Amino acid sequence: MQMMRMKWRQFHKQWLMLLWLCVSVLCGAHAWAGDDEGGFFWRVEKTGQPQAYLVGTVHLGKKGSSLSPRLQTLLQQNRVLVVESNDADWEGSKGLILQQKMGRLMAAEVPLKQSLGAKRLAAMNQSLVKNGSSIRLQGDAKMAPWMAWMLMATDYNMPGYSMQAGIDVLLLQAAHKRKMRVVALETLEPMYVFKRIPNAVLLRGIDADLAYSEQGQKEQLQMLQHYHQGSSKALIAKVLDAEDSVSHYPKQDRLFWRQWMFGDLLQQRNVAWMPKLVGQIKQGPTVIAVGAAHLYGGSGLIVLLRERGYQVTPYRI
Numbered sequence: 001m002q003m004m005r006m007k008w009r010q011f012h013k014q015w016l017m018l019l020w021l022c023v024s025v026l027c028g029a030h031a032w033a034g035d036d037e038g039g040f041f042w043r044v045e046k047t048g049q050p051q052a053y054l055v056g057t058v059h060l061g062k063k064g065s066s067l068s069p070r071l072q073t074l075l076q077q078n079r080v081l082v083v084e085s086n087d088a089d090w091e092g093s094k095g096l097i098l099q100q101k102m103g104r105l106m107a108a109e110v111p112l113k114q115s116l117g118a119k120r121l122a123a124m125n126q127s128l129v130k131n132g133s134s135i136r137l138q139g140d141a142k143m144a145p146w147m148a149w150m151l152m153a154t155d156y157n158m159p160g161y162s163m164q165a166g167i168d169v170l171l172l173q174a175a176h177k178r179k180m181r182v183v184a185l186e187t188l189e190p191m192y193v194f195k196r197i198p199n200a201v202l203l204r205g206i207d208a209d210l211a212y213s214e215q216g217q218k219e220q221l222q223m224l225q226h227y228h229q230g231s232s233k234a235l236i237a238k239v240l241d242a243e244d245s246v247s248h249y250p251k252q253d254r255l256f257w258r259q260w261m262f263g264d265l266l267q268q269r270n271v272a273w274m275p276k277l278v279g280q281i282k283q284g285p286t287v288i289a290v291g292a293a294h295l296y297g298g299s300g301l302i303v304l305l306r307e308r309g310y311q312v313t314p315y316r317i
Contacts, residue, residue: 035302036236038314040227040292041070042302044281045311052281053078053315054301056292058227060156060220061165067174071167078285081175082277083168086184098187105191106147113139116148120203123210124152131157131213146194149206158217161224171289183280185273185290193264201253212248227292236296267299274304281310 040056053074075081090098112121121139128135133155137148156163163169175182197205209216219238226235239245245261246254280286288301295301302312 035296035300036233038302039230039232039316040295041074041315042295042312043315044288044305045313046281046309049282050285052286052288054295054305054312055167055171055287055289056232056295057167057171057289058224058292059166059168060158060161060163060224061167061170063160063162063165065165065170067167067170071171072174074287075171075174075178075180078180078287080181080183080280080284080286081171082183082185082280082286082288082290083172084185084290085187086172086182088182089184089187101188102191105188105195106144108142108144111140111142112137112145112148115145115199116203116206120206121148124148124206127210127213128152128155131155132159133157144195145199145206146197146202147191149202149209150194152206153209156217156220158221168289168291171287183276185276186269189272190265190269193260193268196264197260198256201256204250204253205257208249215248232292232296235292239293239296266293267297270294270299270301270304273301274308277301277305278308 042054044052044054055071055074089095108115116124118139121137125137128137135151135155137143137151172182223235223238226232226238246257249257277288290301297303305312
C-alpha cells in the first residue's frame with residue numbers, strides 16, 4: 001500500500017502535464033478572445049467579496065529553481081492557497097481510506113505481462129530508464145493497464161529538469177512554510193477518467209506514445225520556454241492546435257483522444273471545480289494555482305468565473 005501511495009503522489013504531480021498537449025474543437029475561440037495574451041496571472045474580483053488571484057502553473061522546472069518574488073508576494077498577501085491536489089490529503093485516517101480506494105481502482109485480474117504483452121511492457125520500461133525515471137513496471141503486478149500507461153506517459157523526467165522544481169510544488173512548499181491553509185480541488189476523481197479508456201484504444205495509444213516520446217519532450221521544453229518568457233499567446237497557440245495535439249495517434253482513435261483529453265480530462269474537471277472555487281473565494285483572500293491549460297478556452301476557469309459574475313483581468317505586479 002505504501003508503494004501505491006508513493007506511485008499515486010508521483011502520478012498526481014505529473015499526469016497533468018499531458019494537458020499541455022490537449023485540445024478539442026469544442027473550445028470556442030469567440031468565448032475567450034484576447035485572454036491568451038493576458039499572461040498567467042489574473043485578478044478575480046466581485047463586489048462584496050474578497051479579492052482572489054488565479055495563477056497558471058507548470059508542473060516541471062529546472063532543478064534548483066526557486067519561487068519567483070512575484071509569487072512570494074502573492075502568498076504574503078493572501079490567506080489560502082487552492083491547488084489541484086495536496087499530499088496532506090493522503091495522510092492520516094482519511095488518507096488511508098483514499099489509499100485503499102485507489103488500490104481497488106487500479107487492481108486487475110491478470111498481470112501486466114499478460115494485459116500489455118511482454119514486448120510492449122519491456123519497451124515501456126526502456127523508455128522510463130532512458131528518461132532517468134525511478135518507476136519500473138513489474139510484469140507480475142496485477143495492475144490495470146491504464147494505470148501503467150499513466151505512470152509512463154506522465155513521467156517527464158529529463159536531464160536538468162524535475163517535477164519537484166515545478167511551480168505548483170514550490171508554491172505548496174512556501175505555503176506550508178508560511179502555515180497557510182491549503183485547499184485541494186480533487187483526490188481520486190481523475191483516475192476514473194483514465195479508467196474509462198477502452199483497452200484497445202489504450203494499447204494503440206501506448207505504442208504511439210512510445211514512438212513519439214523524443215518529439216514530445218522537445219515540444220514540452222519549447223512550451224516551458226514560452227511559459228517562463230511569459231508568452232501565454234505562443235503557448236496557448238500550441239496547446240490549441242487541434243490536429244497537432246493528437247496527430248501521433250492512429251487515425252481511427254484521434255476523435256476519441258480529442259474528446260477525452262479536452263472534454264473528459266480538462267473541461268469536466270474545470271466545471272466540477274467551480275463550486276469549491278466559488279465557495280473558497282467568498283471566505284477570504286485566496287490564490288488559486290492550477291495548470292495553465294485550465295485557464296483558457298470556452299470552458300476555462302477565466303470564462304467560467306466570468307459567467308458567475310466575477311471580473312477576471314490580467315494582473316501585473
